[in-house]
Amino acid sequence: MHDKKIILAIATLLCSGAAWADDAPAFTGHVDLVSKYILRGVSSTYGPGLPGLGNAGADAPESDQPALQWGVDWNDPSGFFLGYWASQINYSYKRLGESYADRGIADFQHKKSIENDVYGGYNGKVGDIGYTVGLTGYYYVNGEHANAFETKLGASHGPFSVTAQTLLKDVVWGNRGDTYWTLAASQPLPHDITLSATLGFYTYHKEGRYLGTVDTLTGTRCAAGTSFIVNGCFAGGAPASGGWRHLTVGFTQPLGAGFTWGLQGLLGGDNRYGVKQGNRLLATLGYAF
Numbered sequence: 001m002h003d004k005k006i007i008l009a010i011a012t013l014l015c016s017g018a019a020w021a022d023d024a025p026a027f028t029g030h031v032d033l034v035s036k037y038i039l040r041g042v043s044s045t046y047g048p049g050l051p052g053l054g055n056a057g058a059d060a061p062e063s064d065q066p067a068l069q070w071g072v073d074w075n076d077p078s079g080f081f082l083g084y085w086a087s088q089i090n091y092s093y094k095r096l097g098e099s100y101a102d103r104g105i106a107d108f109q110h111k112k113s114i115e116n117d118v119y120g121g122y123n124g125k126v127g128d129i130g131y132t133v134g135l136t137g138y139y140y141v142n143g144e145h146a147n148a149f150e151t152k153l154g155a156s157h158g159p160f161s162v163t164a165q166t167l168l169k170d171v172v173w174g175n176r177g178d179t180y181w182t183l184a185a186s187q188p189l190p191h192d193i194t195l196s197a198t199l200g201f202y203t204y205h206k207e208g209r210y211l212g213t214v215d216t217l218t219g220t221r222c223a224a225g226t227s228f229i230v231n232g233c234f235a236g237g238a239p240a241s242g243g244w245r246h247l248t249v250g251f252t253q254p255l256g257a258g259f260t261w262g263l264q265g266l267l268g269g270d271n272r273y274g275v276k277q278g279n280r281l282l283a284t285l286g287y288a289f
Contacts (some may be wrong), residue, residue: 027145029072030287037063037087040174040180041200041246041269042271043280046173048227048236048273058108061278062115065088081134082120089113089140097144097172099231100210101217114141121152130156134164145172145210159185172230175208178272180245193253204272211272212239227273237273244269252284260286 005286
C-alpha cells in the first residue's frame with residue numbers, strides 16, 4: 001500500500017493483543033496526500049510485458065500523480081476493531097472491467113475510480129505473541145468486476161509482524177486464492193521519527209477469470225509466449241506461482257497540530273507475470289484527528 005494500507009496494517013499488528021489505555025480514543029481518523037499510490041509494490045505494470053501493454057491508461061501504479069487518501073478506525077478495549085480506508089485512483093476500474101467483454105474500449109480515463117476498503121476483526125494475545133484475525137471488503141466507486149473480500153491473518157512479536165491476506169474472488173486485479181504476505185518491522189528513533197520496513201511477497205493462483213493463460217470470454221487458450229490479462233492475450237511473461245513483490249523502507253515524523261510527514265523508498269520486485277517493477281521514492285503528508 002506508496003502502500004498506505006501496509007502502514008495501517010503495521011500499526012494494527014504492532015498493537016495486537018496490547019492492553020488498550022483507558023483514555024485511548026475509540027475513534028481516530030486521518031486524511032493524507034501521497035505523491036503516488038502504489039499498490040503492493042506494483043509501480044510499473046500489472047501485465048506480462050512493457051508498462052501499459054494492452055491497457056494504456058489503466059495500468060500501474062494506481063495513481064502516478066498525487067492522490068488524496070482518507071480513513072477512520074474504531075478500536076474496542078476487548079480487541080475488536082473496525083475501519084475504513086479510501087483512495088483516489090488515476091484510471092477507471094469500471095472501464096477496465098467493461099473491457100473484458102467489450103474489447104473495443106480504449107479510454108480508461110473516463111469515470112475514474114475511488115477505492116474503498118472496509119475492514120474488521122479481532123486483535124488478541126497469547127503470551128508474548130499478538131495475533132490478528134480479520135476480513136477486508138474492497139468496493140470501487142466506478143468499478144466493474146473489481147469488488148471482493150480478502151481474509152487476513154497476522155502475528156506479531158515485539159517490533160516485528162507477519163500477515164497473510166487471501167483473496168476470495170476472481171477480480172480484474174487478482175485471482176481467487178492469491179495471498180499477499182508481508183513481514184514488517186517498526187522502530188522509534190530520536191526526534192519523534194518512526195522507521196518502518198515492509199517486505200512483500202505473493203503466492204498466486206495462476207488461472208482466474210481475468211488473469212491467466214486462457215481468454216475466458218471466448219474460451220480459447222492464449223498462444224505460446226502470451227498471457228491473458230482482462231481484455232486479451234499479450235506477449236510477455238507467463239503467470240508465476242509466487243514471487244517477491246517489494247521492499248519498502250521509510251520514516252514518518254510529526255510536524256505538530258496533528259500533521260505528519262514521511263518518505264518511503266520502494267525497491268520493486270516482480271509482478272505476477274515475472275515482470276520487474278521500478279524503484280520509487282514516495283512522499284506523504286497526513287493529518288490525524
